[in-house]
Amino acid sequence: MKQKAGVILTVFTAIAIAVVLTAGGCTKKEEAKQETTNITETEVATEKNWTNSTARGDIEDKAISGKINDKSVAIKNVQVEEWDGEYSWSFSNQDVETTCGVIVGNDAVNFSSKILQEGTFEKKMDEEVEFEDYHAYYHYQQENDTPMSVNVDWSAKVVINKIDKENKKVSGWAKFDFTDEKTAIAGSFEADLCE
Numbered sequence: 193m194k195q196k197a198g199v200i201l202t203v204f205t206a207i208a209i210a211v212v213l214t215a216g217g218c219t220k221k222e223e224a225k226q227e228t229t230n231i232t233e234t235e236v237a238t239e240k241n242w243t244n245s246t247a248r249g250d251i252e253d254k255a256i257s258g259k260i261n262d263k264s265v266a267i268k269n270v271q272v273e274e275w276d277g278e279y280s281w282s283f284s285n286q287d288v289e290t291t292c293g294v295i296v297g298n299d300a301v302n303f304s305s306k307i308l309q310e311g312t313f314e315k316k317m318d319e320e321v322e323f324e325d326y327h328a329y330y331h332y333q334q335e336n337d338t339p340m341s342v343n344v345d346w347s348a349k350v351v352i353n354k355i356d357k358e359n360k361k362v363s364g365w366a367k368f369d370f371t372d373e374k375t376a377i378a379g380s381f382e383a384d385l386c387e
Contacts, residue, residue: 267381270382282301285299
């Protein structure tokens, strides 16, 4: 009887150890899997108002369009020009014949940034930023053919998916809104990089 009890106890102990080892192994695998998932989904702030994320979020994946001064527009030309240590963006309703050409008589949303990098720039409507670092405004042609520039509070999300220095292109998504509610554009873009 003692020998039978010893065999049963040994078998029970072996089963208990196997269960503990198996459970421990699953937990470690699950923890490792969760750590990997968190690493790939982590958004890291790289500069003020910038993260390393290139996900478009809630911006629709369609050609950028919207309204400028309460008139519907399709954005036909986007340019990013490097000038004096900052990047000047123009989202224009008119196309140009040559890359990085001057556009006159157009309606456009303009954005200036001290940084151009792959990632996301975001500014909320009530958020203050240094004017020298970032600013946005829009302009439109009046009936007498003179331009009118409008500087009001603004919000923006600019996602730069790719900067192709060789072909001088910048691609991604953008969304701009202004507090007067007369101008708002959103969608995907491919910009000419004018250096």
